[in-house]
Amino acid sequence: QVQLVESGGGLVRPGGSLRLSCAASGFTFSDYYINWIRQAPGRGLEWVSYISSNGYTIYYADSVRGRFTTSRDNAKNSLFLQMNSLTAEDAATYYCARSLYCGSDCYSPGMDVWGTGTTVTVSS
């Protein structure tokens, strides 16, 4: 079935780095834009980044630009989020989410497939 599965979360010290992964299955991964969305404990949803289907176009929220890097490997049906210079404000559950298909070079903020999330804790 159509599925996204995140991994790589854990405990990291402030200033540290972490790399999250998102494994896709059940659909043609290379056709879709994919997002990273995060949710701090007890808080709402925050868009973090999205990457185009071919990986050439990547956008970031202001809160993470310059510290986080999104990439993908379509041959391995995988998405990645490299997070550097982490702070307490980055502590959250991170979800990867597939954007609705609207064309080969089209981004939709509607997200129809979500992973179960991976939790990042930033603490000394």
Place this chain on the structure above:
Amino acid sequence: QSVLTQPPSASGTAGQRVTISCSGSSSNIGSNNLYWYRQLPGTAPKLLIFGNNQRPSGVPDRFSGSKSGTSASLAISGLRPEDEADYYCATWDDSRSSPVFGGGTKLTVL
């Protein structure tokens, strides 16, 4: 502070109809499609409404979305205990060149 404004809470009794509002501006709701998500406790969000008022396959017609100007609303009819969840609106913001979410509304079924 979220770009889109939702009431933090809403409630209704089983069988009732409830609506959840989402307010924005001309750069987001006023010029782009609106999406609604439901997040049950401890689970990932699920797409409820896309394109302002379209339901993905499998979403019952108890859920309906509407948009007018810079505001939108989600209506849930025939409220059920399992509808108790957090509901989020989302859209694209032209000024920010990014997707934006509402702060979420916690729906309680009394």
